[in-house]
Amino acid sequence: MKFDAVQLMRVAEELLKYFYTKGARHVVLSYDFGADRSFCAAHAKDIVLASDDEEFLRRVFDGPVQPEVANYYGTLAGRRRDELEMELVGTMVELDELSCEPGLGTRILVSRREMEYRSSHEH
Amino acid sequence: MKVAQNYIRHHDVNAEGHLAQAVVLVLIALLGVYGIGAARLDANALIDGLGIIVVQPDILINDYVEKAGLGAAFLNAALCALVGYVLLRRSRVLISGPAIAAVFTIAGFSLFGKNVANIWPSILGVYLFSALSKRPFAENVLVALFGTALAPLSSELAFGIGLAAPWNFIVALAVGSAAGFFLSPIARSALDFHRGYNLYNIGFAAGFIGTVTLSFLKAFGITLSSGGSWASVNPGFIVPFMLLYFLGMMAAGAVIDPQWYLGYKGIVASSGRLVSDFVRSYGLGATLFNMGTMGLIGMAAVFIIGGDWNGPVVGGILTLVGFAAFGKHPFNALPPMIGVTIMAMLSNYGLRTPASQLAVLFSATLAPISGAYGPFAGIAVGMLHLVLVQTVGVLHGGLNLYNNGFAGGMAAGLIVPILEWMREWRRHEV
Numbered sequence: 001m002k003f004d005a006v007q008l009m010r011v012a013e014e015l016l017k018y019f020y021t022k023g024a025r026h027v028v029l030s031y032d033f034g035a036d037r038s039f040c041a042a043h044a045k046d047i048v049l050a051s052d053d054e055e056f057l058r059r060v061f062d063g064p065v066q067p068e069v070a071n072y073y074g075t076l077a078g079r080r081r082d083e084l085e086m087e088l089v090g091t092m093v094e095l096d097e098l099s100c101e102p103g104l105g106t107r108i109l110v111s112r113r114e115m116e117y118r119s120s121h122e123h
Numbered sequence: 124m125k126v127a128q129n130y131i132r133h134h135d136v137n138a139e140g141h142l143a144q145a146v147v148l149v150l151i152a153l154l155g156v157y158g159i160g161a162a163r164l165d166a167n168a169l170i171d172g173l174g175i176i177v178v179q180p181d182i183l184i185n186d187y188v189e190k191a192g193l194g195a196a197f198l199n200a201a202l203c204a205l206v207g208y209v210l211l212r213r214s215r216v217l218i219s220g221p222a223i224a225a226v227f228t229i230a231g232f233s234l235f236g237k238n239v240a241n242i243w244p245s246i247l248g249v250y251l252f253s254a255l256s257k258r259p260f261a262e263n264v265l266v267a268l269f270g271t272a273l274a275p276l277s278s279e280l281a282f283g284i285g286l287a288a289p290w291n292f293i294v295a296l297a298v299g300s301a302a303g304f305f306l307s308p309i310a311r312s313a314l315d316f317h318r319g320y321n322l323y324n325i326g327f328a329a330g331f332i333g334t335v336t337l338s339f340l341k342a343f344g345i346t347l348s349s350g351g352s353w354a355s356v357n358p359g360f361i362v363p364f365m366l367l368y369f370l371g372m373m374a375a376g377a378v379i380d381p382q383w384y385l386g387y388k389g390i391v392a393s394s395g396r397l398v399s400d401f402v403r404s405y406g407l408g409a410t411l412f413n414m415g416t417m418g419l420i421g422m423a424a425v426f427i428i429g430g431d432w433n434g435p436v437v438g439g440i441l442t443l444v445g446f447a448a449f450g451k452h453p454f455n456a457l458p459p460m461i462g463v464t465i466m467a468m469l470s471n472y473g474l475r476t477p478a479s480q481l482a483v484l485f486s487a488t489l490a491p492i493s494g495a496y497g498p499f500a501g502i503a504v505g506m507l508h509l510v511l512v513q514t515v516g517v518l519h520g521g522l523n524l525y526n527n528g529f530a531g532g533m534a535a536g537l538i539v540p541i542l543e544w545m546r547e548w549r550r551h552e553v
Contacts, residue, residue, distance in 0.1 A: 063136035063137075063217075064137065066403075067259070067261055068214065068222075071258070071263065072262075072266055072311065073319070075311045075314050076319050083394075087399065087403075088398045
């Protein structure tokens, strides 16, 4: 299995745990594995995040993807039973969409850009 | 399960990454200037000193201050840190907590084991691993930098076991590169054992590689060179320099971010478990303040235990400071340091032995345990750490510079599952 696919699944595990801690009991995970870019969507229909929680998530993904951190420490994501690794998740994927609407629940869409991930990290 | 949700405020991570480069460059410049000043601008003395450093076998603990003098030792630290910085820049990675920790660690250990020659084989090994894995070196640059823990392996093979030139250099390069090559996958796997509660994870992985290497050497009747050195210089030569540096760091943090104290509240509330990038999460200002604070705590610890001032001790303080950008803060680092001190006083080891003195400083590798499970857990694991660190060095024979990382990984791996079970049991989640 491709390393990047595994990394995305670990991220999904963390998102799933996050939703669980926020009270969600019906969460749908979906993936779209592409050659250049892979997506993961986590959808909790039964919760709407509070504004503080939404702000927290946006800040988690505020910084750039950090390949050097994600590649080395990424194995820690999705492993712990009693703690979340959202800070690590923020270094592993980009946030493409975060929506919280009454009736629709909360939806998070993240992605990893394989080729650009390797070369676009300039300052 | 709890959710750590203490991100304080927005800050521009990329912009602060540029400023963080200045932090690293200032360290390099200060080490270099101090080294040149300590040698009284005597270029010949510095060159001779660097020559002495390069041909050392470097088995732990080999104090470059004792072997080559303050000037050459600090200049070597500046040069090695510069290598680390250049590699990070060439890899185009963001200079944040992990990168700062890596450069400070290299600088610190370049006072007692790493030098401008022996760090390259393991870096080459990680580069080859990246190439063979068809991944960019940038993804493994942290492993390459921290992986210089195995630098003594190359030095020992080149200068310690009596091989003639050029075979000594060929064997040193080949074996050092092989060790670096295998370090990447082993380091990732090692994380699983302690679950991110041992900050010097590469030390844990390098300890196993060092143990395997020593076992092979023994199998063929090759014995490691003996020796080691431990200086004790007048604190007046080192302490004022470090004091000014750490106070300057704290002042710089307050200037960079006038509201640094908001971020600092988040830092001290953090468990510090891997991955805790304080620059990214709480801003450079608060992180610099924390780094300066940890530097002062490290210095105070040396005075309190009556420790010596030399290369390894300064290296321990610099590592403490570097990891204050990547997991350590006063509340989580002090309990294991106290635990080590208590156990050293209770046991036969005492506080005067080099290993005990270093363990006080490097035991902060277990800071995440007190951060996550409280100060009593931190003290307990610190006590466990001391007894392990006094013993496990025999396994790798000093080939792994991060002996405290090796012992810390064992201590964390043993104690965390128990603490985790106790916490879940209390929360009725078992």
